[in-house]
Amino acid sequence: MIGLNHYLFLATLLFGIGIYGVFAKRNAVAILMSIEIMLNAVNINFVAINRFIQPADTVGQLFAIFVIVVAAAEVSVGLALIISIYRQRKSVNLDDFNLMKW
């Protein structure tokens, strides 16, 4: 029987993969993709808990919609920043992004 714990563990695995990607990748676009994976894991948690704990209500799905909205805003601004920095530095490697260090 597939229960709540199966879905929560699926979300945990996705979240761990996303964390490893954020740490280990050098390409800024790849890091944004890892963050998207982590946000998707959170959405699975919201919907699964909504389905198993409070099935008559849809507040969990509503929160997942808000997470999707914020993720869309985040990824558009993040990609615009990356393109803007690429124009100056000719690179998307995070080790080259030291504009605010001194």
Next chain:
Amino acid sequence: MNLNEIAFYVISGLTIAAALGVVLSRNIVHSALALIVTFLGVAMTFFELDAGFLGLVQILVYAGAISVLIIFAIMLVMHPDPSRTNLTTPSRDTNFWGGLLAWIIIAAIGIALGKNPWPIPQTIPTDTDRVGAIANLLLGNYVVAFEAAAVLLLLAVAGAIILAKGVEEG
């Protein structure tokens, strides 16, 4: 094993494999394609959880819009040699600590999940209007958050255009 369990394991395996492909691939274009498969897998998980509307939103917004945006950005900032576009960091320390943190989180939550008793899924009446319920909440109790999300999207689009276009002097 009944059909539900088989569907769950197949879809979860596909999602996890695609997410690993995003993180482990050395070519950023392959990563982007694996990311689309991950989004579709998550959408199928939503369908399993009786959240059909959210699954459709996931396909439209993530697999449609966000992945196209990411692929456009990749094409704009592409390195000439595609097989070296998505390397892992050369620092062994960062690699090690990142992997260790991921394993700690997975192991800790996994053990905690294994030790708890979990509620049995309750059946929901099939004739309820799920989308109508979401709409009632969205324009009822949560209308302020709804409007704030609208303003946030507008500002994000304007900000993205200004950032990507660059500000002209004078």
